[in-house]
Amino acid sequence: MNKILLVIQREYLTRVKKKSFWILTLLVPILLVALYAIPIYLATNSLEVTHVAVVDETGLYNDFRSSDNVVYHYMADIDIAQKALGKADTVEAIVYVQKPKSGIVPTEIFVYYSKDAPSPSVKSGIDKQMQDMLRNNILLDVYNINREDYEKITNTSVNLHVQDLDTGESDFSSMRMVIAFVLSLLIYMAIFIFGSQVMRGVMEEKTNRIVEVLVSSLKPFQLMMGKVVGVALVGLTQFVLWIVLSGSIITAFTIANADTFDKARQQEQIDMLKSRGVSVEQIAAEMSDTDMPDTDMQTEMVQGLLHIQFGVIAVAFLILFILGYLLYSTLFAAVGAITESEQDNSQFVLPLTVPLLLVIILTPTLIEAPNGSLAIWLSMIPFTSPVAMMVRVPFGVPIWQIAVSVGILALTILLTVWVAAKIYRTGILLYGKKITYKELWKWLRFNN
Amino acid sequence: MELLATENVEKSYSGYKALDDVSISAREGTVLGLLGPNGAGKTTLIRIINQITAPDSGCVLFGGERLSQKHISQIGYLPEERGLYKKMKVGEQAMYLARLKGLTKYDAEKRLRQWFERFEIQDWWNKKVEELSKGMQQKVQFIVTVLHEPRLLIFDEPFSGFDPINANLLKEEILRLKNNGATVVFSTHNMASVEEICDDIVLINKSRVVLSGRVNNIKNSFRKNIFDVRCRKTDGEIAFAYGISVLSQTADELNTFLKLKIDNTLSPNDLLRSLVDRVEVLSFQEVLPSMNEIFIETVTSNNQSQTAENKEDI
Numbered sequence A: 001m002n003k004i005l006l007v008i009q010r011e012y013l014t015r016v017k018k019k020s021f022w023i024l025t026l027l028v029p030i031l032l033v034a035l036y037a038i039p040i041y042l043a044t045n046s047l048e049v050t051h052v053a054v055v056d057e058t059g060l061y062n063d064f065r066s067s068d069n070v071v072y073h074y075m076a077d078i079d080i081a082q083k084a085l086g087k088a089d090t091v092e093a094i095v096y097v098q099k100p101k102s103g104i105v106p107t108e109i110f111v112y113y114s115k116d117a118p119s120p121s122v123k124s125g126i127d128k129q130m131q132d133m134l135r136n137n138i139l140l141d142v143y144n145i146n147r148e149d150y151e152k153i154t155n156t157s158v159n160l161h162v163q164d165l166d167t168g169e170s171d172f173s174s175m176r177m178v179i180a181f182v183l184s185l186l187i188y189m190a191i192f193i194f195g196s197q198v199m200r201g202v203m204e205e206k207t208n209r210i211v212e213v214l215v216s217s218l219k220p221f222q223l224m225m226g227k228v229v230g231v232a233l234v235g236l237t238q239f240v241l242w243i244v245l246s247g248s249i250i251t252a253f254t255i256a257n258a259d260t261f262d263k264a265r266q267q268e269q270i271d272m273l274k275s276r277g278v279s280v281e282q283i284a285a286e287m288s289d290t291d292m293p294d295t296d297m298q299t300e301m302v303q304g305l306l307h308i309q310f311g312v313i314a315v316a317f318l319i320l321f322i323l324g325y326l327l328y329s330t331l332f333a334a335v336g337a338i339t340e341s342e343q344d345n346s347q348f349v350l351p352l353t354v355p356l357l358l359v360i361i362l363t364p365t366l367i368e369a370p371n372g373s374l375a376i377w378l379s380m381i382p383f384t385s386p387v388a389m390m391v392r393v394p395f396g397v398p399i400w401q402i403a404v405s406v407g408i409l410a411l412t413i414l415l416t417v418w419v420a421a422k423i424y425r426t427g428i429l430l431y432g433k434k435i436t437y438k439e440l441w442k443w444l445r446f447n448n
Numbered sequence B: 001m002e003l004l005a006t007e008n009v010e011k012s013y014s015g016y017k018a019l020d021d022v023s024i025s026a027r028e029g030t031v032l033g034l035l036g037p038n039g040a041g042k043t044t045l046i047r048i049i050n051q052i053t054a055p056d057s058g059c060v061l062f063g064g065e066r067l068s069q070k071h072i073s074q075i076g077y078l079p080e081e082r083g084l085y086k087k088m089k090v091g092e093q094a095m096y097l098a099r100l101k102g103l104t105k106y107d108a109e110k111r112l113r114q115w116f117e118r119f120e121i122q123d124w125w126n127k128k129v130e131e132l133s134k135g136m137q138q139k140v141q142f143i144v145t146v147l148h149e150p151r152l153l154i155f156d157e158p159f160s161g162f163d164p165i166n167a168n169l170l171k172e173e174i175l176r177l178k179n180n181g182a183t184v185v186f187s188t189h190n191m192a193s194v195e196e197i198c199d200d201i202v203l204i205n206k207s208r209v210v211l212s213g214r215v216n217n218i219k220n221s222f223r224k225n226i227f228d229v230r231c232r233k234t235d236g237e238i239a240f241a242y243g244i245s246v247l248s249q250t251a252d253e254l255n256t257f258l259k260l261k262i263d264n265t266l267s268p269n270d271l272l273r274s275l276v277d278r279v280e281v282l283s284f285q286e287v288l289p290s291m292n293e294i295f296i297e298t299v300t301s302n303n304q305s306q307t308a309e310n311k312e313d314i
Helices: A003-016 A020-046 A077-084 A121-143 A147-155 A173-208 A211-215 A222-257 A258-275 A280-307 A312-336 A343-368 A371-378 A384-394 A399-427 A437-444 B042-049 B069-074 B089-102 B105-118 B134-144 B164-179 B193-197 B215-221 B268-278 B291-313
Strands: A050-054 A068-074 A094-097 A108-115 B002-011 B018-027 B031-035 B057-062 B075-078 B154-158 B183-187 B200-205 B208-214 B226-232 B244-251 B256-261 B283-288
Touching: A003 A222, A003 B089, A003 B291, A020 A222, A050 A077, A050 A121, A077 A094, A121 A147, A173 A211, A173 A222, A173 A258, A173 A312, A173 A343, A173 B105, A173 B283, A211 A222, A211 B089, A211 B200, A222 A312, A222 A399, A280 B018, A280 B200, A312 A384, A312 A399, A343 A371, A371 A384, A384 A399, A399 A437, A437 B283, B002 B042, B002 B183, B018 B042, B018 B057, B018 B183, B018 B200, B018 B208, B031 B193, B031 B291, B042 B154, B042 B183, B075 B134, B089 B134, B105 B134, B105 B208, B134 B154, B134 B164, B164 B183, B164 B193, B164 B283, B183 B193, B193 B226, B193 B291, B200 B215, B208 B215, B208 B291, B215 B291, B256 B268, B268 B283
Parallel strands: A050 A068, A050 A094, B031 B183, B031 B200, B075 B154, B154 B183
Antiparallel strands: A094 A108, B002 B018, B002 B057, B200 B208, B226 B256, B226 B283, B244 B256
16 A cells, blocks of 8 residues: 555544544534524524503504514503503513604604613514504505505515626626635635644644654655645545535424424514504415515525536635645645744744735625636735635636636645645754744755 | 665755765674764764665665665664654554555554564553553554564664663563564664674764774774782782883772783783782783773764864864
């Protein structure tokens, strides 16, 4: 068996066998699912009931409807309400609608509380109900507008379709933005997480002094590349596990809760219609109408997902991740070889982190103009291109530009591997000496 | 027959010469002591033999062939700066290092089990290295060094970190390996162990070989014509003929001890004759210099002559 394969095997297995690897592998999908599920759970299963007092001097807001979470109590005047607010376990807030000094409709309405401010969902519930009552009572009754006309007007919405004139394809740019942002951030994090694993591995071998035993059996270059490849495989394994785990957990979760979601959505719509003063019989008829804009949005998202070339993006992601990782991890290996503690390697690590960090900071700008000159330049410079090109790919990049960028990157990798191997070879056998940039330059010029 | 030879090896690091025209040879089945003060260039030479670094000029021969990658599996190296992966299990780690030396999985495991049995450490197999004491780790390291049954073994300061019992065990193992036909290159500062183990020595000082040869011959060539004599107790000073000087004279209740030095013109027999006339000789023995004395004398005089040369240059 080839020696480099033995090194790859060891690097891979020791890392994959670690508890921390599995904790991280399980934790990320769980967090992801939690981010997705907790808000839904809270929205559907909130057990807290808030009691709200309503004092309406105008008579315009005479139709607050209680729900599972919020119960409204009409009170005759503000003094009674204030007394109720002072007592424990009665009402937590007062909606006070004062008679306006002039006109019919009050413009300032106060919500009082004594202990805790009402939660955002309670506030928005109050706001929504008041808007609806205002419409029903003032627009419809005071100004005598026909209810059917009103419904037609408010239910009319506009869908903006941005299309390529030549191909007739839709733009789906918001979808592309999300993909660009997530994937470029993922490459950025992966390069540094796994790059610093390589660096720590090299430092471990150096400070353990096992490296001298190892290099009497194989070439330093084999040792370095074995480690780089082994850690890359660990990274790819983790990616695959993350995707498979989060995918299956989310699918399982969605299927198990499909009923809950549907009910929640229906209930929301019924509440909305009821609050507009629509009778139960009318609701059934209205349901399909109100569904319309919502489903349109959803189908467009699905169309967008189908339309964007995921194959191309996935291949680009893999290539850019692997090349970016190779570029940086070999340099991280060299840094690990010339330092013996985390403290004294910052002068070498810092310059390595700057280029990619710069791209991440510039990502919003690049997304605005994915084919602008800044984006093109950054996606050609090898130290920024793995992330910068990933930002551009979802928006469509000419093939020749991808080819040139990947070509430059590959050539640079050959150069950095050569430089890193040279530094690594000398550095790993040098103990207790602080190394400067001047020293490194000497190593590169002379063959040691 | 020489197993290992270096011929006119030179090596410089940016501006500093680590090895200058170094030629050494190790006879097959013997122990060669590689001696020298710190910074003399021993480690550089050992690294060149292990192909960790390459010489600038000169060559290294292994069994008559030019040293190449294929010889790696025939060399075992225990470096001075040594260690193991702390988090890895002992057995797993030993397997890994053995397979890097070219052993198959099957052979590596079989031999490791045998060695673990020999050292009675079978229950260490599944322990992590960090759970072992330093001395225990050294044992594991020793096993890994010799496991692939190399023809050439290189030990760099092997006794550092060993307690006396383990150091003795190690010494016996080295001699056993030698008796089984292995050639050993042995670098150390411990001169007592050199006398016990080494057949030949090479002394390197300031990048150059300053002394080399068989231990017995070297000792012989460094003898100073000094003799220890024990005789029946006599009172007062003993006067000797011309050419014999008394270096010291001590006595206890029964014996008088003399340390005598003779001129080059005289032989030990002349001294003995002269003694017999004067005292009743009980024992008579030539004093040979210890390796320690030879080391210090050679290095000091070499340094002095170099300083003198440098002064002349200026």
